[in-house]
Amino acid sequence: MWELRARIRPVIESRETPAGRIFDWAIQLMILVSVVSYTIETMPGHSEEFYTALKGIEVSLLAIFTCEYVVRLWVAERPWKFIFSFYGLVDLISILPFYLTLGGDLRAVRAIRMLKILRYSRAMNRFRLAFIEIRAELAVFAIASLLVIYLAAVGIYIFENPAQPQIFRSVFDGIWWAVATLTTVGYGDVYPVTIGGKVFTFLVLAVGLGVVAVPSALLASALSRTRTQE
Amino acid sequence: MWELRARIRPVIESRETPAGRIFDWAIQLMILVSVVSYTIETMPGHSEEFYTALKGIEVSLLAIFTCEYVVRLWVAERPWKFIFSFYGLVDLISILPFYLTLGGDLRAVRAIRMLKILRYSRAMNRFRLAFIEIRAELAVFAIASLLVIYLAAVGIYIFENPAQPQIFRSVFDGIWWAVATLTTVGYGDVYPVTIGGKVFTFLVLAVGLGVVAVPSALLASALSRTRTQE
Amino acid sequence: MWELRARIRPVIESRETPAGRIFDWAIQLMILVSVVSYTIETMPGHSEEFYTALKGIEVSLLAIFTCEYVVRLWVAERPWKFIFSFYGLVDLISILPFYLTLGGDLRAVRAIRMLKILRYSRAMNRFRLAFIEIRAELAVFAIASLLVIYLAAVGIYIFENPAQPQIFRSVFDGIWWAVATLTTVGYGDVYPVTIGGKVFTFLVLAVGLGVVAVPSALLASALSRTRTQE
């Protein structure tokens, strides 16, 4: 029994051996199948047979991912550490809800399985390192961004609420406008119509674009530094 | 009396002592309560009781911030310098209007209290240093941006006014279009429909994106230099 | 006569003497008055009297700028060189059209006066230097951007023309879509509705954002290098 466990462990936990690589690719393929099958399932107008087929795929994948979790738990040197590790929790959340609520509509939870693929992504580790490096900076500028967004929201609410009471109903609508404007997405569902509101928008953009752009710029440059260090 | 003042001062003005930290956190919490209560108050459809409760919170916070201002003034080594300092003015504007117009609708002024939180933000100082460093550059490129925006506004007005007299009514509408376009927000409330206007938009974007993006880029790089120097 | 000319020249051509600075500020003020008066004139619904007042300002400024041109020509060491210099041509175009077509509606030409202000802008010189430095690069990447825009335009036309024949009428509409999309302005007047068109948009953005962003990035970094060299 222990001998088997010692032989299976490298297959499960490492990508150095041929068998390990095949196992990894198989899991990744099944995550992809799960994701694609979920995406197709959300489309309306499927026939009864097609829906049953998707349901079958789903149940099979649930069984496979359950086996994967049990095996990973079994071969782990320190099982409790595995259970409470990030990837251990992701693996658990990918299967547990279906056992807790047999037959319930938990389609959304299946999207979480996408996170299982992070285990195989070298980018993930780089993001983590870059994030740790500039954690303090990001917090500081994130607060500055929130401040700019909130003050912009209050300002536009004061200017536009009298003119468009149905669009800028409260400061919350102002926050939504500030987010869409300062990120330059600009959906066009909310925008100022008064002269005061337009002048205020100009000032907010002049000041705010720099502030809101800083955190992304910091992350991008930290990532490229992490790349150089490797 | 002076002894008490000497004992209270470090609590108010520094964050080194435990008591000073507690005082700072308490004030920050109350700023947050004030901001959240204002934001909720702007939402329509509150019951009479809920509105009265919000009013009660507001009056209590007004009393607390008034006490804070009086104590800060009392412990300040040079009271006049405190009154005319940036944070002293913010503290004053956060409370004064309510005493000047008892019962008036001055809800908007309450948003200014948000600025009180800047006192506790290290980012603020960094922004100030970065801003001072590139002040001359920013002024120069800000003028260049204004020039580009104005010339773009006149151009689009000339092209689009005959085709859309209700949308591009005057050069002011052109300025609004130029701001939304050159910052790439693009709400979609104003856009060219003539071939001339579209070709002109293409040329304006080709020239103007670089110019308008420079001030933000300068600020971002100055901020990251300030960071390195610390 | 020559003595007078020798005494006036430093006032006109340099900003070192107090009189020269006053002259420069006066001209800049009048350019601003001309621009503001033009901007206000474009607004509809003015009374007859107000319109007459604006007309009076316009005629006075025309007289002043004509004098300025004559004096500049008179004091110039090499008059022909002045006439065909960039600023000499801007000065001429600011006044000539009004003499050629007395009473004609040449309001638009007045916006060109804005360019006179470039004479006083240090930023202008910096832009010129940065532009010369990366002229070759800009040309190369501008062509690459045009290629991406054109291929994107043809692609979206092929995908969307059958579904939206009134929106994507020809490749020209595709070009307008490509410009608005690749600069991320996204007005929302034209966008794909077919699955093919949406997938194509995703691919175009994945490839094209980098290409189209390069010229602005090159200009911004050249400008900041020019700044360092000064």
Added chain:
Amino acid sequence: MWELRARIRPVIESRETPAGRIFDWAIQLMILVSVVSYTIETMPGHSEEFYTALKGIEVSLLAIFTCEYVVRLWVAERPWKFIFSFYGLVDLISILPFYLTLGGDLRAVRAIRMLKILRYSRAMNRFRLAFIEIRAELAVFAIASLLVIYLAAVGIYIFENPAQPQIFRSVFDGIWWAVATLTTVGYGDVYPVTIGGKVFTFLVLAVGLGVVAVPSALLASALSRTRTQE
């Protein structure tokens, strides 16, 4: 015969001789004529005569490009290598479809001729070098971007599908929304209306803008490094 071939080869394959330069310019001009004629042809409402003229230009250009291909094949030192080279394939695809389906509507294929112009573009080579340098990085971050886009799509579908079942019909509509939002294009055809969806959009933008912006930033900086190395 071989002598002729030896004399024609430098004209076709190099740009060093005057004749070679003239040949290159002539081909580039005809590519431009082909592209412009195709663009005009897509416009509706042409008269019968004009359409016939465009058809004539098209047939002539087809003949010329066929000759060009035959000559290039004839002078090539290794004909098979030329046929399967990138530019050889582009040249073939520019003409072959018209011979395979005589009279068929293959207008779209003509846009591929635009790619022929890449042969003359120094930028192309630079893009290729920059691309090779950061190929591994791009793949890694492209996968990270896809992950962010997919998770954003699932999230917005879950929040918005109940409120806007006609707009967010399936996860595919969520993907379209995520692409338009994270690239900050923001057409405004799909956007969240629920509070949950708006808060989720804010979080997605806070996290995703940095991730999606990284590949373009990497490409831009690789391109400017390639420039420095030259």
